[in-house]
Amino acid sequence: MEPLKKIFTHSRYFIHEMVSRFMFVYLILYILPFPLSVIPFFGYIYQPLHVLFASVVDIAGPWILGDYYTLAHIENGSGDTSYKYAEAIILLAVAGIATTLWMFFDRMRFKERTWSLGLEVLLRYYLAASLFGYGFSKVIPAQFPLPTIEMLSRTYGESSPMGLLWTFMGASPAYTILAGVSEVLAAALLLFRRTTLPGAILASFVMANVFALNLFYDVPVKLYSFHLLWMSVFLMVSHGDELLYTWKGKSLHPVFQGGKRSRLIRLTVKVLLVGVMIIPNLIYVIDQKQKQASYYMRKDSIVGEYDVSSFTINNTPLSQATDNSRRWKKLLISNSIVQIVYADGFPVSWYCAIRNGAKKIHVASKDLTTTGEFTFTLHDESLHLNGLLYQDSIQVTAVRSSANASLLLGRKFQWITEEPYNR
Numbered sequence: 001m002e003p004l005k006k007i008f009t010h011s012r013y014f015i016h017e018m019v020s021r022f023m024f025v026y027l028i029l030y031i032l033p034f035p036l037s038v039i040p041f042f043g044y045i046y047q048p049l050h051v052l053f054a055s056v057v058d059i060a061g062p063w064i065l066g067d068y069y070t071l072a073h074i075e076n077g078s079g080d081t082s083y084k085y086a087e088a089i090i091l092l093a094v095a096g097i098a099t100t101l102w103m104f105f106d107r108m109r110f111k112e113r114t115w116s117l118g119l120e121v122l123l124r125y126y127l128a129a130s131l132f133g134y135g136f137s138k139v140i141p142a143q144f145p146l147p148t149i150e151m152l153s154r155t156y157g158e159s160s161p162m163g164l165l166w167t168f169m170g171a172s173p174a175y176t177i178l179a180g181v182s183e184v185l186a187a188a189l190l191l192f193r194r195t196t197l198p199g200a201i202l203a204s205f206v207m208a209n210v211f212a213l214n215l216f217y218d219v220p221v222k223l224y225s226f227h228l229l230w231m232s233v234f235l236m237v238s239h240g241d242e243l244l245y246t247w248k249g250k251s252l253h254p255v256f257q258g259g260k261r262s263r264l265i266r267l268t269v270k271v272l273l274v275g276v277m278i279i280p281n282l283i284y285v286i287d288q289k290q291k292q293a294s295y296y297m298r299k300d301s302i303v304g305e306y307d308v309s310s311f312t313i314n315n316t317p318l319s320q321a322t323d324n325s326r327r328w329k330k331l332l333i334s335n336s337i338v339q340i341v342y343a344d345g346f347p348v349s350w351y352c353a354i355r356n357g358a359k360k361i362h363v364a365s366k367d368l369t370t371t372g373e374f375t376f377t378l379h380d381e382s383l384h385l386n387g388l389l390y391q392d393s394i395q396v397t398a399v400r401s402s403a404n405a406s407l408l409l410g411r412k413f414q415w416i417t418e419e420p421y422n423r
Helices: 002-031 043-068 082-105 114-139 161-170 173-190 193-216 222-238 241-247 260-297
Strands: 304-313 316-318 328-333 337-342 347-355 360-365 371-379 382-389 392-400
Antiparallel strands (some): 382 392
């Protein structure tokens, strides 16, 4: 029994050591060039290496993924491209080879592994930087803005799963801010050694939810969010013993023994690193929010919702009381979609192109078989349209709605609800 016990103990240690070193190598490769990327002008060194590695992925990609791999790399916000999957597979292979060589040449058992501690610090700051970026874009609602007229004019069936998720989040700024606060709080806790465990626990719950939404609503950040979830769980598990020590009234955190000068240098580096992670993210998010606000606040913009006050077709005025399927009742205008709601309540959506300089708006049906063009003038909140549609001469005067007519945005929060308001 004793020999079997020794074999079992050595095998368990060997597997644990191999997995630990594999994770170390892979995660280091994955998060590079961070933290060097925060150094000014480091891009001049990194970019040539990135181009070289990209060419390696392009050579190996077709062999790894076959026809699923595409050589066209377009920056469109997707993190689940065939390039990204091929890159991850190559990093896994490199990490496997490096771990095998490491285990072969270094069989010594270390009670204190500096590489393990270094990985933990690196993961804490990388995860914190990512959570700060996503968190601030929710605390200052820029990632999920209020649904546009174009979104509100669609039916549920016309929305993609990702579009439906964006509308769901954007329709409730308070919920979006709460989600952002959770991410920012987790990031802040990860910055300090003593609060790493609660930060990792919170980050694990947050990222599990984010990964599930990305997975089931087809948001193309599945690969990246999975890695952030993996890092969160790794940090949580590696600090699991702290719970037992906390219950016993003990601490696993040694007091830093450096002198005053060493502590000052350490604090200065930390403050600079945290500043580099937070300030650029805040500047970017605020800039995005200002651009979104300018979209709605431009005085010359005709984007918005309008109630049609007068309607003339082929020189024949149709009154509001007329129950005529040809009369327009409402207009919903975005930069790319115009929705016309007729007197009988039937909505029709058109593609549109607005030329503010020429004061013209060109419309086309969804199947592109019918087109029309209008000239427009905007006086205060009154919009005047004059043009042709279906070979009919149409003149319209519409007034911008004072309140949002959309039930999705118009329905206010209710503390007391006698019956479900499910529409």
